[in-house]
Amino acid sequence: MSAAMVLVGLAATSLVGCGSDTGNASLDSSSGAGGEGSGAGGETGSDSAAGGAGGSGECAPGSGCCAEGEALIQIDSAQALTELAEAECTTIQGGLSITASDVANLEGLESIRTITGDLEIVGADSLEGVEGLGGLESVGGSLILANNAALSELSGLTALSEIGSESEAASLVVTNNAELATLGGLESVTFTLASITVSGNGALGTLEGLGGIPAAESVTIVGNQDLTDISGLSELASATSLILNGNQELVRAELPALGEAASLLATDNPALEALAMTALASVSGTVIVAMNASLENVDLRSLMEVGGLTVADNPALQELDLSELEQADSLTIRDNESYPQCEVDALDERLGGVCDDACSGNDETASCD
Secondary structure (H helix, E strand, O other), X not given: OOOOEEEEOOOOOOOOOOOOOOOOOOOOOOOOHHHOOOOOOOOOOOOOOOOOOOOOOOOOOOOOEEEEEEEEEEEOOHHHHHHHHHHOOOEEEEEEEEOOOOOOOOOOOOOOOEEOOOEEEEOOOOOOOOHHXXXXXXXXXXXXXXXXXXXXOOHHHOOOOEEOOOOOOOEEEEEOOOOOOOOOOOOOOOOOEEEEEEEXXXXXXXXXXXXXXXXXXXXXXXXXXXXXXXXXXXXXXXXXXXXXXXXXXXXXXXXOOOOEEEEEEEEOOOOOOEEEOOOOOEEEEEEEEEOOOOOOEEEOOOOOEEXXXXXXXXXXXXXXXXXXXXXXXXXXXXXXXXXXXXXHHHHHHHOOOOOOOOOOOOEOOOOOO
16 A cells, blocks of 8 residues: 555554445554554554554544544545545544645545544645535634645535634634635634634635634734735624735725724735724724825724724825724824824823824824814
8 A cells, every 4th residue: 555645643553444344445554663553552554444443532444434543644645635535534533634736636535524633735736626525514623725826716615614613713724825716615614713814815805705703813814915805704703813914905904893802903005995893892902003005094983992002104094083992001193194183182182192202293284173
């Protein structure tokens, strides 16, 4: 049997592929030098698909379960993909890593329903879509899609509803996929996540597909060349950290459901015209809105308290709605050439004089009648 598919992990001693009871789809495992098993009660790398020693992570023959323990199945070639397809797994007890550069699709993996660990698709340069994972319903760990040069869409993941678990949040990472134009296919994911990272996807125009996610500890949207809006995150109600940076074509950043955050950073988005988070009432840390050359309107109408607020170097800024703001530990509003200085002075006075000489360089000639 080819060693192209490798099962690694401290607790892994064998891989059991049990789509049938014939035991003819054996897959190699390596848990020590020379490929010899070292776990208690484990077998060597020659275990058959229907074999496997005892243990709490054991996959029973005929169960459709593949891989014992905290394991990782690695698909690093077309042959390895064929071997996994022949095992007819329904559950992968561990993680699945797909890195093969000679695979254009994932046909043959339709039987997989559950992956208890991470699903990583990284550096699979020829992979165009993920239709072969159309039966996948649950990923117990994180979903990572990175550095896949030809990947253009995710519609094959429409059955996926769980990333992580109710007891342990996981991450969604979509980064450096040059041809990925849409996140459609992830609409059924409704779990709170530890983090959402969408970065460096040059063809991605929207975040449609993420509308079911209610909360995340951190949300990072960075360096997506063609991204024009973030309305795909319309149901996001809570985020510890939110970063919008370096999205060259981002025109509107509106998150109508976001009610609480620990920090907000919106910087260096040259086409951004409007930033609106109308339900955001409290930010325990800092809000920084800076160096957005086209930004005209910032609507934080519900914001009542913030640790620190900086609005700086936005030359086109004309409207800044902070009508409910009552408490700010620090305030910096400077070098917004089109925003009336008198509005800044009035806000500073209302807050008790917290600017400390950090509120200047705005339009001194504008009136505030």
